[in-house]
Amino acid sequence: MTNQNIVSSREFLNGDEAVAYGARLCRPNVVSVYPITPQTIVVEKISEFVANNSMDCEYVHVESEHSAMAAAMGASMVGARAFTATSSQGLAYMHEMLHYVSGSRFPIVMMNANRTLAAPWNIFGDQRDSMAQRDTGWIQVYVENGQESLDMIIQAYRLAEHEGIYLPVMVNLDGFVNTHTYELVSIPSQKEVDEFLPAFASKNAVDFNNPRSYCMSASTEWNMEFRYQQHEAMMNAKKVIESVDKEFGDKFGRYHGGMVKEYKCDDAEVVLVTTGSVSGTSRLVVDSMREKGLKVGLVKLRFFRPFPVEYFKGLKSRVKAVGVIDRNLSFGYEGAVGSEVKSAMYDSCGSPKVIDFIAGIAGRDIKKKDIELMYNKLLNLSKGQKEEELQFIGMRW
Amino acid sequence: MSKPQIVKYKMPESQKDMPLGPSSEAGVIIEPNAGWRVMKPIIDNSKCVMCLKCWILCPDGVIDREKGTLEIDYNFCKGCGICSYECPQKAITMVKEGKQYD
CATH class of the missing domain: 3.40.50.920 (Rossmann fold)
Structure with a gap:
């Protein structure tokens, strides 16, 4: 039996660990990740949580970042809350699936460590990896420190799963400066986060009582309307970003400014x-x-x-x-x-x-x-x- | 023979009616045969001996025998021609769909 009775505390964490603590508090049902370079400590920490029984999720190791996103999408398609994390070349490798996920309206949350793309590559901070994904239909937020990283993972699910949005969210942390440097981070209690972020009840899920066909093609007669729908959801998100951040501020004492x-x-x-x-x-x-x-x-x-x-x-x-x-x-x-x-x-x-x-x-x-x-x-x-x-x-x- | 029901799909009439992303109800057929048949099988019942080879081999199960003679349901026939090829009596001929040009 998993014990996820996390009490609020203050821990000395790096940005990656802060993301992992944030993700654990969101109770994702599935975490699908590619564990090798350029992956970060985020998924290492989550695997530790799963191993020590402090996190209850299906932790799936896949063979590539492309598969990590595909698995997260499959999970979301059956109504699970899904989380993944990647960086630089890994994000580039996911590129095709990023479109599938946003176009099919699956509210997945992903952490991305902004790192230098090849070539020549390195593991330090550079935002070209995520900025190059501008038109994939993902909400993109850039955070400044470990605390904002943790907070935004929690807020990201509220945004993604908001009725008028249903879009995936990418939380971006500067490589090294944010991902690998330590600071004191306030960790809210599980009870508080459960109150802020209720369990995911997908309105875009398939089940035996409601069989549906997903990711179908749409002809010239219908495709443009689907694109407009994505744009509309993205525009709706502007108001929701503000209200969710305010609500978060009221509850946890940290308002980050909205947009x-x-x-x-x-x-x-x-x-x-x-x-x-x-x-x-x-x-x-x-x-x-x-x-x-x-x-x-x-x-x-x-x-x-x-x-x-x-x-x-x-x-x-x-x-x-x-x-x-x-x-x-x-x-x-x-x-x-x-x-x-x-x-x-x-x-x-x-x-x-x-x-x-x-x-x-x-x-x-x-x-x-x-x-x-x-x-x-x-x-x-x-x-x-x-x-x-x-x-x-x-x-x- | 049980075949999928043709369910009338209500096309969206405004942006509000669009489904959430490209998804739809599963297990329904919006349009019979999707209009892709080029060659149409025609059975000559005077040659047919009811051996039922076509009835067994039709990949879409569109040949009915309930009325005592064989009938093809053109709403679902894709025009593959297997029935015509397999018929030992040469009772099924494939005819080009649509207007015929010389």
Whole structure:
């Protein structure tokens, strides 16, 4: 008999372990994973939970990430709550199944460790792996630290399984900086999480009393309507992200900001848009520059899909210049977040002043002095000086 | 012979009516034979000796014998031609579907 009477506690955990603790609290029925590189500690920790009888789930080792997602989909198809985790090349290998899962509307939750894709690959932080999955129909959230990682796994199931959404959610952690560094993490009790996240009662499941045919093809006459339905669900998610985060905040005392989290933006003249772990370092730089009287602010972009278009439309009239830290690069153009921010701020009243900073590629440290340099460039731009639209920060040469 | 029932499928009339993702009820046939038959088998009952070879070998079980003579249910016949090939009496001929051109 499994003993899952987890009481609330504070533990010294790395981001991967925080995800595993979060996943355990969500009581997934099936965890299907490929256990070898580039897999993370998440699934190692979950296998430990299963082995020591503190987690009750079917733990399935499969032969590839493609199969891991296929198995999770099969589980979801019969009404099970499914969890999986992957990283970089593994996520790339799942690519085909990501479309199947979102298109067939199975609310699976997956953790992805943002790591450098080949070639040359490494195991350090780079967001090109998940940003390249932009159009797979998955909700994508980027988290900053271990606590937010744990919290967002729990919130992710609420979002995914929300009646008006039924889409899979990918929770992204920066490789190494978030996945492998330790901090104190508050772990809620099983009772509290059970109250917040009730057992999964799928409205998209097959059973003997309700036989259905799934993943069928749809002709030109019907296919576009299915796509519109996915888009509609993604747009609905914007409101739900906000309300679920608020409800989580009320219950557990941690509200993460919904789609975006501002820091000292109220009177800011220039702001930097960040994703994931670099947000913490950037806040320190904001504080030190504020001490010098410089009006700088920070916008932590939490959700990449759905994208907070409305927020950025409103931001344009509030600030003089916007910078984006892109920990990814779309070769031949610019960073993925930079493109989205610019396009969201576009309107008929002139173009926004935006600099896209490519930094921290393949796990390179984004140092405080790099961020300060970015803010200074934005201040220059706000005073009418010329700045390149795309800049590489922290290059060796 | 028991055959699948043709269930009238109610086509969605608005975005709200669409199923959640590409799924539908299982075990129903929305359209008989799906319109893919090219050649149609015709039985010449004057040659038929009721050996029932076609009745046994038809992969879709569309040949009925209840009325004393053999009848083909064209709602389900896919036009594979096995019946015609196997008939020892050469009583079944395959005729092209649709309008015939010279």
